[in-house]
Every structure is written in structure tokens, then in C-alpha cells.
Amino acid sequence: MVRAILCFLEIFLFLVLALPVLLVFWIWKKKNPKRAAEEAQKWIAWILGCLRDTAAVDLTVIGMDRVPKEGGLLFVSNHRSFFDIIIAYSIVPRQTGFVAKNGLWKVPSLRRWMQVLNCFFLDRQDIRQGLEVVKGAIQKVKEGTCIWICPEGTRNRNRELTDLLPFHEGSFKIAERSGCQIVPVAFYGTDRIWEVQFPWVKPQKITVEFGEPFRVSELSPEWKKRYGEYTRGVIGKMLVAEAVKRGDPVPAEAEGTQETQAR
Secondary structure (H helix, E strand, O other), rough: HHHHHHHHHHHHHHHHHOHHHHHHHHHHHHHHHHHHHHHHHHHHHHHHHHHHHHOOOOEEEOHHHHHHOOOOOOEOOOOOOOOHHHHHHOOOOEEEEEEEHHHHHHHHHHHHHHOOOOOOEEEOOHHHHHHHHHHHHHHHHOOOOOOEOOOOOOOOOOOOOOOOOOOOOOHHHHHHHHOOOOEEEEOOHHHOOHHHHOOOOOOOOOEEEEEOOOOOHHHHHHOOOHHHHHHHHHHHHHHHHHHHOOOOOOOHHHHHHHHOOOO
């Protein structure tokens, strides 16, 4: 329970005490948005890294060398925990904005930080607003910014760590229309940090794997029409491989349905 209290205290203090720092970055963003976003992310990465350490996360990162060093990218991951974003921002090597749920807009200081970092807020009930988010994200990617989406649309609460919810295809238009590379990312075990034993925060061994990047244009004709499903298969395969490595149980359907077919 002590870890949970310390984690929430750190978040609260950050959102309140860091307001002067936020003001500096907000003014900087008006003059040089690209540099402001890059420097703000370094600061946020340090803060969230401290939060990750408070939670005593034993983190293993695989495939960081696969992430292209230049050009806009679309990171696509599964989503199991609030800690997904905390861990992602503490390790992602490129300036990256997340497409987040619209509810986060209601937290003023958090909203401003996310805007500095080139994040977008998506209302899945408003098709027109969703299209505007996709257009804005496409423009950012073309400018060299990376965008991160979680196409399951919500946190996956299934206890099976290899389980994936269906992927919503809409956000993948960012990659299709910009021509950028997609980088699949698999989070394994993040829900065990907090959600599984809510309200306690417990140390856990977490693995984050970055898969091989690909472009929609490189897929076979069959998969070009179902690139969301293809990406889901890639992430599913990484999750199954991690489960096998740890000796965790793997449902038969996961082994059979989440393996990726050849392009």
C-alpha cells in the first residue's frame, strides 16, 4: 500500500509543483514547437522513470535497436495498464505523442503537458472529431514526429496475458496515408503492477518488446486490406513468445490465432 500512496503522491506533486516548468515549455512551444516537445519529453521521461522505480518495476526492453532513428513512425501497442504509458514514455527513444482517450482532456495540467508532447485526444463516439485527430496525426508524422496508438481502444482486463482485444482499424490510417513505418510494441505483465491487485502496487517483472517495423505498402495484397489484424498478429506472437520464455500458461487459441502469417 505504501508504494501505491507514493506513486499517487508523485503524480499529484508533478501535476501541481511542475506548473512553472510547464509554463516555460508552453511559451517555448509557441516559438519552437519541435524543440520544446523534444526537451519536454526528456523531462517527462525522467519524472516517469522515477515513478516506475517507485513501483519497483523490473523492466526488460527488447528490440530497441529495431526502432528507426529518423522519420515519423506509428507505434502500435496492446494496452493492459495505466503503467503502459508511464513505462513507454520512460523508454521511447523518439519524440512521441500518444493518441489518448478524450477523458484526459478534463485534467488541465495533464492536458497541457500532453499538448506540448504532441498528443491527441480521441472521442470514439464522435466520428468527425476522430477524422480530425487522424488528419492532425498524419501531419505530425509527415513532420517527423512519432505517434503512439493503442488500437484495442480500452484497457484489456482479460487475465490471460497473451489475450488481445479486436483492433480498431481507424487509427491505422495514420500509417496508410502518411506512408510511415509501423512499429509493433508488446507490453507483457503491466497489469500485474497495479490493476490485478488494486489498490496495491507490487514489484513485477515487465517486458516491453519493439517488433520489426514495416510499411502497409510492403504487405501482401491480402494483408494490405487488413493491416490492423496483421499488426495484432505480430503483437500476439511476441506476447506468446514471452509467455513461453517465462513458462507462463499459453491458451491453445492464443498459439493458433495470434501467430502472424507471412507477408
